[in-house]
Amino acid sequence: MRFADIIGNSNAVDALRRLVDSDKIPHALLLSGPSGVGKMMLARAFVAYLNCENRTPDGDACGKCPACRQIAADNFPDLHYIYPIAANKSGGKLLSTDYAKEWKRFLSESPYMDYPYWVLLMNSGTTQPIINRYEADDMLIKASLSNYSSRFKVFLIWLPEKMNVQAANRLLKVIEEPHEDTIFLCVSNDPASILPTIFSRLQRISLYRPSDVEIADFLKKRGVSEHNSEICATLAEGSLLKALQLASEEGEMSEFSEIFRNIMRTAFSRKVSELKGWSDKLADMGREKSQRLLDYFARMIRENFIANLCLPPLNVMTPDEVTFSSKFAPFINVANVEEMLSDIDAAKRDISRNANSKLVWFDYLIHLMILIRKKPK
Numbered sequence: 001m002r003f004a005d006i007i008g009n010s011n012a013v014d015a016l017r018r019l020v021d022s023d024k025i026p027h028a029l030l031l032s033g034p035s036g037v038g039k040m041m042l043a044r045a046f047v048a049y050l051n052c053e054n055r056t057p058d059g060d061a062c063g064k065c066p067a068c069r070q071i072a073a074d075n076f077p078d079l080h081y082i083y084p085i086a087a088n089k090s091g092g093k094l095l096s097t098d099y100a101k102e103w104k105r106f107l108s109e110s111p112y113m114d115y116p117y118w119v120l121l122m123n124s125g126t127t128q129p130i131i132n133r134y135e136a137d138d139m140l141i142k143a144s145l146s147n148y149s150s151r152f153k154v155f156l157i158w159l160p161e162k163m164n165v166q167a168a169n170r171l172l173k174v175i176e177e178p179h180e181d182t183i184f185l186c187v188s189n190d191p192a193s194i195l196p197t198i199f200s201r202l203q204r205i206s207l208y209r210p211s212d213v214e215i216a217d218f219l220k221k222r223g224v225s226e227h228n229s230e231i232c233a234t235l236a237e238g239s240l241l242k243a244l245q246l247a248s249e250e251g252e253m254s255e256f257s258e259i260f261r262n263i264m265r266t267a268f269s270r271k272v273s274e275l276k277g278w279s280d281k282l283a284d285m286g287r288e289k290s291q292r293l294l295d296y297f298a299r300m301i302r303e304n305f306i307a308n309l310c311l312p313p314l315n316v317m318t319p320d321e322v323t324f325s326s327k328f329a330p331f332i333n334v335a336n337v338e339e340m341l342s343d344i345d346a347a348k349r350d351i352s353r354n355a356n357s358k359l360v361w362f363d364y365l366i367h368l369m370i371l372i373r374k375k376p377k
């Protein structure tokens with residue numbers, strides 16, 4: 001974990017580097033910004049730089065010394081992670097450390113911190129994960145103990161906005177009267193929801209969405225083709241997390257694209273029995289995949305409407321999609337585009353509510369068959 005791994009956000013990197021170089025490190029720091037931009041990566045790079053035994057001349061951690069290696073492997077004894085966890089149904093005390101195994105897996109599999117994936121790993125069902133008061137008590141105890149090996153003891157708090165009031169009040173005491181060389185480093189997606197008493201005591205550094213060019217470069221370095229890198233970067237809206245997810249769905253995207261083309265042709269030629277066959281096949285996909293397919297349909301409807309308006313610079317399509325669009329776009333027009341998109345929303349809603357998928361798809365396809373022939377007056 002090094003500053004060199006951070007995509008974009010050079011101002012935030014410089015600010016953190018300066019704090020260490022000038023030895024003016026505040027006791028309580030906040031890295032905030034949209035989800036998926038690499039805040040946790042930067043927090044870990046900062047902890048590595050702070051503790052590295054052999055910093056590079058250009059101001060980065062070496063990545064090789066014992067401290068750097070331990071931080072990368074998440075077993076540095078003076079770095080304590082605090083994160084939202086599911087409440088214990090039996091009411092007993094639970095701490096972040098009780099989920100240490102899941103957390104380690106999460107950090108290595110999802111360094112851009114996919115929150116739904118964290119909830120899934122904890123298997124918390126419908127309970128809302130929080131940072132509870134036991135956690136704050138545990139932090140107070142750990143803060144009072146002497147450090148293992150390094151000058152600084154760091155509490156890295158992921159999503160402080162999920163701290164409940166009791167936890168926040170307890171934590172406030174330590175932040176107000178900090179032990180020497182203890183750092184509270186908060187990483188937040190939603191700083192406006194942090195309790196104001198805590199928020200006002202944090203020195204703030206903001207991160208921003210990397211540009212499309214930076215995201216495309218990032219994907220290319222990971223072996224994604226140039227063309228797909230650019231498409232995924234545009235669709236990712238500044239989130240490295242989303243860009244990686246889109247790139248990993250490359251295979252699914254070509255499957256969806258083929259289904260879309262087939263269904264549009266079948267609907268246009270009004271082959272009802274074939275549409276019935278499609279509704280059975282699509283229902284077998286399962287709920288999650290159906291939702292992603294409908295998202296894909298919505299995107300294609302929008303792209304083809306834009307193409308029909310002759311605004312190609314605004315289009316984001318693969319070469320296959322462009323070829324199909326050259327003939328298909330005229331059928332998506334002002335007379336039907338709105339209804340087509342609201343049909344997709346309705347189908348998504350019904351599928352998520354566990355309605356009979358075959359019926360939902362068949363309804364959707366029959367209505368599509370009517371809409372696709374609608375022309376502007």
Ligand SMILES: [Zn+2]
Nearest residue numbers: 052062065068
């Ligand atoms: Zn090092």
